[in-house]
Amino acid sequence: MTSVAKLEEYRERIRTELDGVVDFWLRHSNDTSHGGFFNCIGRDGSIYDELKYVWLQGRQVWMYCRLYRTMDRFHRPEVLEAAKAGAAFLKKYARSSSSSSSGSSQWKCAFCLTRDGKAVKIQRTIFSECFYIMAMDELSRVTGDKDMQAESELMMEQLIHWVRVDSSGLGRPQLPGDIPTNSLAVPMMMLCLVQQLTEGRNQEVVQKYRELGAWCVQQILQHVQRGGTAILENVSLDGSELLGCLGRLQNPGHVLEAGWFLLQYAAKQGDEALQCTAINTFMELPYQSGWDKEHGGLFYFMDVDGHCPTQLEWSMKLWWPHCEALVAFLMAYSQTKKPELLQRFSEVYEYTFSHFPDGENGEWFGYLTQEGKVALDLKGGPFKGFFHVPRCLHMCELMLDNLLANKDQMSNKQ
Numbered sequence: 001m002t003s004v005a006k007l008e009e010y011r012e013r014i015r016t017e018l019d020g021v022v023d024f025w026l027r028h029s030n031d032t033s034h035g036g037f038f039n040c041i042g043r044d045g046s047i048y049d050e051l052k053y054v055w056l057q058g059r060q061v062w063m064y065c066r067l068y069r070t071m072d073r074f075h076r077p078e079v080l081e082a083a084k085a086g087a088a089f090l091k092k093y094a095r096s097s098s099s100s101s102s103g104s105s106q107w108k109c110a111f112c113l114t115r116d117g118k119a120v121k122i123q124r125t126i127f128s129e130c131f132y133i134m135a136m137d138e139l140s141r142v143t144g145d146k147d148m149q150a151e152s153e154l155m156m157e158q159l160i161h162w163v164r165v166d167s168s169g170l171g172r173p174q175l176p177g178d179i180p181t182n183s184l185a186v187p188m189m190m191l192c193l194v195q196q197l198t199e200g201r202n203q204e205v206v207q208k209y210r211e212l213g214a215w216c217v218q219q220i221l222q223h224v225q226r227g228g229t230a231i232l233e234n235v236s237l238d239g240s241e242l243l244g245c246l247g248r249l250q251n252p253g254h255v256l257e258a259g260w261f262l263l264q265y266a267a268k269q270g271d272e273a274l275q276c277t278a279i280n281t282f283m284e285l286p287y288q289s290g291w292d293k294e295h296g297g298l299f300y301f302m303d304v305d306g307h308c309p310t311q312l313e314w315s316m317k318l319w320w321p322h323c324e325a326l327v328a329f330l331m332a333y334s335q336t337k338k339p340e341l342l343q344r345f346s347e348v349y350e351y352t353f354s355h356f357p358d359g360e361n362g363e364w365f366g367y368l369t370q371e372g373k374v375a376l377d378l379k380g381g382p383f384k385g386f387f388h389v390p391r392c393l394h395m396c397e398l399m400l401d402n403l404l405a406n407k408d409q410m411s412n413k414q
Contacts, residue, residue, distance in 0.1 A: 003342065004407050010349060011400040017357060018393035022067065022074065024362040024379070025386045029060070030082050034116045036089030037082075041380035044361050048378070050115040054094045056385035058131030061086040063390050065138040071394070080142065087139050087148075090132060093117030107158055112382075124170050126159050130189050133159070134196050141200075153205075156193060160212065163190060179242060181234045184251070187219035188258045195264060217265060217274070220258055224281055230304045231255045231285055245310050250302040252290030253321025259283045260328040267335065279332045279341070287325070287344060295371050296351045298322060316375060317368040319384065322352040323392035334399050364389050 028045035029037045031052075039056045040049035064083035067074035094109045096119065109128035110119040133152045140148035162170050163186060174180070194213040198206045222239035225232050233249040234242055241247050259282030266274035290298045297317035301309040308314070329345035332338075355372050356364040358379070366384040367376040378384070 003339075004404070006346070007400055007404055007407075011397060011404065013353060014393050014397050014400065017353075018390060018397060019073075020362045021364070021386075021390050021393065022079075025060070025390075026078060026082060029380070029386065030085065031115065034089070035085050035092075036113075036117075037086055037386070039380050039382070039385055041378065043358065043377040043379060045379070051120065051382075052089075052113045052115065052117075053382050053385070054090065054109050054111055054113060054128040055131045056380075056382075056387070057086055057090055057094070058128070058133075058135040059385055059387035061090065061135035062131065062138045063386050063394075065135075065142050067390070067394060069138070069142050070398070083139055083142070087135055089117065090135060093119075094128070094132060096122075106161075107155060126162060126170065126186065127189065129155055129159055130193060133193055137196055153197065156197060159190070159193070164215075180237050181242065181246070182219060182222060182237055182239070184220065184223050184231075184233050184254055184258060187216045188254070188261060191216035191220065191261050191265065195261070213265065217262065220262065221277070223255075223258075224277075226304070228281060229285070230289075231258075231282065232304060245303070245307075248304045248307065249309065250286070250289065250304055251300070252286035252298045252302065253300070253318070253324050255282055255286040256321065256328045257324040259286075260324070260331050263328070263331050263335065275335065279336070283328050283332055283341075283344075290321075292317075292370065297355070297368070297372060298325060298348075299370075315370040317355070317370065317372060319356050319364055319366040320388040322348060322356065323388040326352060326392050327395050330396050330399050334403060 024045065025037075028041055028047075029039075031038055036052050036057055037060050038047045038050065039053050040047060040051065042048050061083050064079050064086070068076070068079045068083065093113055095107050096110065107129070108122060109132050110121065111123040111125075111128050112121040113119055133155050136148050136155075137152040140146070140152065191213060194209045194216060198209050198213075222235050223231050223233070225235065225241050231250065232241065232247065233251045233254060234246050236242055259278050262274060262278035262282060266272070266278055286298075290302055292299055292315075298321045299314065300316050300318050300321065301311045301314040303309045325348045326345060329341050329348060333341035333345060351372075355368060356366075358365055361379075363379040365374045365377060366379075366381075367374070369375050380386075
């Protein structure tokens with residue numbers, strides 16, 4: 001089969017999967033009584049817990065809006081109304097105002113809410129706020145609501161303060177034996193927000209976040225260690241390797257996700273060196289070290305020195321690293337037209353689509369054993385929502401559309 005025929009086959013399957021995933025969440029997740037979305041959804045769509053997780057609420061609003069805005073077949077009233085209802089729930093219940101150590105007022109989002117919006121848990125991290133920002137900014141693009149855009153930028157200023165100026169509102173209390181760390185998730189997520197807030201905006205907004213974007217890239221690159229042969233999840237604040245299990249930890253899915261964030265940033269900046277680093281380091285290394293040669297699929301965690309990771313779920317195959325790998329390798333191929341990158345995408349595609357989709361009830365399983373058997377048959381929970389699967393399918397479909405629209409150019413390159 002020619003590469004063009006394979007791409008057409010991939011696009012058809014991905015398009016079908018995306019339609020099914022969207023339909024599953026529209027049917028089962030919307031809470032028409034209290035607003036927002038049910039997150040804890042069983043295999044058949046039944047709700048097994050009514051708790052609502054703020055970062056997943058924000059992700060779902062963002063995803064509905066992105067689909068509505070960028071794909072004609074999702075430009076439907078029910079998609080937009082679901083997004084608006086989710087955003088209204090977030091604005092009403094997710095935020096709380098508190099005072100910082102300096103006495104100034106600051107916003108903090110809850111991590112978990114009851115069905116009717118009462119706060120259950122607040123985490124001292126930035127991730128609920130991150131997805132609140134993404135939700136409000138993307139909805140502002142659909143509705144044209146400038147106040148909503150301004151609100152997302154105001155919350156962003158709060159995050160920048162926490163991450164770069166005063167982190168006392170985050171994390172656990174600092175103890176004498178604890179070493180401050182640069183966790184890959186934080187600069188990754190901040191770079192994602194920079195790209196979200198500046199996409200298609202005027203030069204004033206782009207310039208506002210230019211220095212922050214460069215800082216995020218520099219912080220991400222600090223995780224490249226051991227002469228460029230490993231990417232570690234945690235490093236010290238000065239970019240050196242940490243001792244012990246924390247320092248040896250590798251997360252292939254995170255690295256691949258960071259890889260395509262860097263690839264997007266490099267394309268906008270015209271930075272060929274960063275493009276090479278994104279592909280050769282942030283994509284090739286986690287694939288080589290994280291792919292299970294015996295059973296296929298990506299391990300969840302790895303130890304850079306080959307010790308058994310201390311995370312009990314280290315050998316499981318989770319949905320989201322495979323989603324990130326699909327996006328990463330297809331984006332890399334789209335930019336370079338190198339056949340070996342399409343081959344990487346094909347290998348991940350074959351494993352992913354033969355293991356994760358639930359052909360009987362729709363949507364995808366999220367948690368498999370090392371051998372590829374379903375370990376948890378839920379479709380949604382505190383960490384799995386309407387985000388990684390539809391984002392992956394949405395992005396891959398658009399990239400395949402573009403590749404096939406320029407298939408003559410693609411054939412000449414190969």
